[in-house]
Amino acid sequence: MKPLFTALIAAGAAMAFSVAAQAEADGEAVYNQACMACHMTGAAGAPIKGNKEAWEPRIEKGIDTLYEHSINGFNAMPPKGGNMSLSDEEVQAAVDFMVEAVE
Ligand code: HEC
Numbered sequence: 763m764k765p766l767f768t769a770l771i772a773a774g775a776a777m778a779f780s781v782a783a784q785a786e787a788d789g790e791a792v793y794n795q796a797c798m799a800c801h802m803t804g805a806a807g808a809p810i811k812g813n814k815e816a817w818e819p820r821i822e823k824g825i826d827t828l829y830e831h832s833i834n835g836f837n838a839m840p841p842k843g844g845n846m847s848l849s850d851e852e853v854q855a856a857v858d859f860m861v862e863a864v865e
Pocket residue numbers: 792793796797798799800801805806807808809820823827828829831832836837838839840842843844853854856857
């Protein structure tokens with residue numbers, strides 16, 4: 763009986779941990795859900811993730827400008843990628859995810 767009890771405690775602790783981890787915005791998950799459709803294909807002129815040439819002039823504008831443009835929109839870039847249910851933090855995490863791919 764005792765080993766089972768210990769295993770249950772361990773499983774409970776693991777679950778509590780994964781719930782806590784999810785509370786932090788997951789840039790990759792947000793990207794896959796809300797940004798990839800344009801930023802993987804270059805649709806409408808979107809800078810493609812991982813394309814250094816496309817991202818360098820944008821990164822030069824500063825990360826705050828990129829956050830601002832992603833949250834409020836910029837030309838053909840819709841506010842929050844068109845997914846208004848995302849929090850600002852989630853959108854920023856997705857920007858970080860794309861910027862980190864070319865740095
Ligand atoms: C409907 C297509 C579309 C979706 C979805 C989309 N984008 Fe964009 N995004 C664009 C286009 C087009 C541009 C280029 C705009 C321009 O430079 O005129 C752009 C540009 C950007 C830029 C650069 C802005 C700048 O100042 O140069 C960032 C950062 C960005 N998108 C982040 C995101 C994030 C984060 C998401 C997901 C939450 C997302 N985008 C979803 C189309 C999209």
